[in-house]
Amino acid sequence: MPATESSAAVRASLAVGLAVSAYGVSFGALAVASGLDVWQACVLSLFMFSGGSQFALIGVLASGGVAAGPAAITAAALLGVRNGLYSMRMAPIIGGPWWRKLLAGQWTIDETTAVATAQPTLRGQRVGFWVTGAIIYAGWNLTTLIGALLGDLVGDVRSYGLDAAAAAAFLGLIWPRLRSLQPIAVAVGAAVVAAVLIPWLPPGLPVLAAAVVAVVVGITNWLGSKPTAPGAGAA
């Protein structure tokens, strides 16, 4: 029954979409705390629309200011690489003319991909993608505005603990990704690299340097599981 598939997908979309929209408040408040104005916070959510990249951009700007701009852009872009991976996965599901893919592109993020690919049928996958995308896009932008206005009222960042909140936000974003040994090893390695380099490099660059750990471990597949896909004979 197509109706059942669709309603299951809509239920999943609502659950994920509403939960994620609440992040927007934290983002808006932290964006303002890191020196952006309300408009800038809202433009980031409208145009960039990718939580990890947005938090990374404001995090690097918070520690290095505009001088760290290139590092901030690079950090945001590197965190956006995985969205490209998601869109490769979503391309055959979305289908249709180029303008539909253009719109889908902006909404291709962790949550829409997760909801869509969890649905058993093509129809459910499409419904899951578009409904999740619509809910999160509306919710994320609305709550960013609310958070930014709240942050604007707050004033001194440190006395309210907003700097600690930013650190906790990154911990919350990484937490669900630490399910096996390889990502945990990369997380530890990247943390050590960043900590060691803090006194030696300008703000933002220790974060970028830590990306090397992912590239090395990813290419060598150190601590990785053996390929299990059928026919995957390559070592």
Next chain:
Amino acid sequence: MNVWTVILLASLAVLVLKLLGYLVPPTFMERPTPSRVATLLTVALLSALVVTQTVERDHQIVLDARLPAVGIAAVLLALRAPFFVVVLSAAIVAALLRLAGWMA
């Protein structure tokens, strides 16, 4: 480079990466290495950001109220608390410690 330039360039880069996936031939994603590197890249950057946001201040490692606040956040995440509760709790813990004059 001003803040607007940074915001617009970064937004453009992130959007282009999203669209790129719709143009690349789908066989590329079946290769395990690019997919693994992209996934681990996210982990490495987020981990480095946790560290810098927790201990960096003015180019130095400074241990202050942020550290216990992030510790509480980790405990709450282990208890499966929602994201917003985790972030808010970390802010409250750090603010209270500073109010009490500890670990300013």
